[in-house]
Amino acid sequence: MHDHHLTGRYEAMGREYASQLEDAGRSLAEASPETLEPSTERRAFARKCAAHVEEHAPFLLAELEGIADATGLEPEVVETVPLALDARAGCSLVAVGGERTVDGAPLFARNHDFCPSFRDFATCYRTEPADGLASVGCSCVYVGRCDGVNEAGLAIGFAEVPPHEFEPGVTWQLAVRAVLDTCRTVAEAVAFLESVPHATNVNFLVGDASGEIAIVEASPAEVTTIFPDDDIVSVTREFRTESMREYQSTDRTPADCSRRQAIAAWFDERERRVTAEDLQTVMGEPDVGVCWPIDERREDPRSTIWSWTIDPAERAGHLARDSPVETPYQAVRVPENE
Template identity: 30%
Template sequence: MQQIYSDIIQFRGSHYELGQIQGNQLSDSLIMKNRRRQWQLRRPRFDINVQETKDIFQKYAPAIREELIGMQDSLKQPMEEILRDFGGYRIEAPRSGCSTFTGKDFLVRNYDYHPKTYEGRFHVFAPSDSGYAVIGPAQRITGRMDGMNEKGLAMGYNSIHRKKPGSGFVCHMIGRMMLENCATTQEAEDFLKEIPHRHSFSYIVLDSNGETSIIEATPRSVEVRKGNACTNHFEILKEENRHYLDESHKRLNAIHEQQNDADNIHQAFHLLNDINKGVFATDYKSWSGTIHTSGYLPKEKKVWFALGGDQEPTVFDFGEWLNGEDYDSNRIYGEVDTDLGFAHMK
């Protein structure tokens, strides 16, 4: 059993200023050392076109482009490297798992991945220039793997496959842009139908009115369906599914079989977080181990978050933070049953 942590990063200000601060935090960090070592061992299987990426960000998320410029100014790196490491456009995203479950007033999500990709950063950001304030764990620094915004829109995503990629944004950048720009489930659906997708993912959203939907998105098409549980396969775009789905169906069936006993946030959180309930995943070496469980309550503006399984969550009152009350803690701690290294820890 390994103790791990996530740093809590709180910031109110412009996207450019956030980029500068993140660059300063990362400049001599273990995250950046691991990133450099990664590119020394293997070359990226994608090309970065700076002008194309500038144009696409200018269309869909100009403020996040300012954040990337702030990171470049702070880290003193070529824009090609900033976009390669933090841009979230036309890059590769490794395979992963994940399970998501919604009720009338909560969204609970397990994030299943490989520890070496986990950077341990939980962001709370209120932009002063444009976009909604967002709370949630970060991926690749600038992306959000799940989260909730000030309007009460909550989001999580589940991987389907990486075959036949398109010229588009990857999941965590799409999640970030959705939360900063959409207030309702309907707006999120419309956004996902418009934006170009790099890979195939399901995006699960819940808003403060209790409206929830599952959006099946690929580089080729986007479909919306009603449902309250999702793992790693499509129900509509079945031709896009990977061949081996037994493990995905097993976790989905575990949710369905127990959901009648999980009609509040506490029960739902433990349905996903308790190791013996059949949803929590432990295959870390195969990129499918649960690292964190998140719970979002749009009406209450609260977030439940835990690292590892069989945990009691840390509860964040996002409403109070939006009113100017900073969180006292700088870190969230937990335990994960693996000896594999994490990207931000020695």
């Protein structure tokens, strides 16, 4: 996994990212999971998405402009990748209420399940925007984030829900990044995620330092928020709200997901309160049934290519920077935004 620590105003962070790539001997094309020679159709779709990002998170376009200026690439080419990323991520997320933890503080976890080849692009970003919230999070695409926690103690992650179809809107990786940079509480995150047009079907799980938890189920047609009463909340690739299930392409409900069943069974077997280390066992050990070991021979090659456990109250977490089967969890903290 690569690392970038970016500071300053958004355009400056874009320039800094490009500079750090150059110092590492990498080009933007080598850091991009998609071609920097997009088709005419893809450019046109990205332009439509850009209009929505301009309305709801214009600072992200400023960061992209900084990357384009520093690399000398056409701005539209640089923007097309994060604005119109075509990816089929799996992913598992868990939030644990403080009433089930040893120290009474909530916990959050996420596995990024995707093609092993995308480990070449996986990056841990520490960002300290001059006019936003500092955060730490991971992604396979520049500017966007798949998960993370910010200085206010807000954690967020996503899981895509099939079908894999797109409409012009804000892609999940940009929505997650915008939440990390601008929202301090679950309530603020929910308000933002309910306000934006979403490009595709996606579940968001958000949790904050106070212990508030919410699931935001989003599609291009509708957005619904759930505030669960459970002290263990898991999210995968299915909508749980009946009205939202008409937008997904499978008949499966959350109760049909083997990963959610495995999470529930693991916690049911342990009536005691749990620790962050326990959560690493849930997310990182294949025998539990949540982590997918890397095996490119499978019909579905998606594997767990990084894994998080996060303590929102501490603004910190532990990150397995590759498959948690092979890679230990290491402490990671949100940078102090000065």
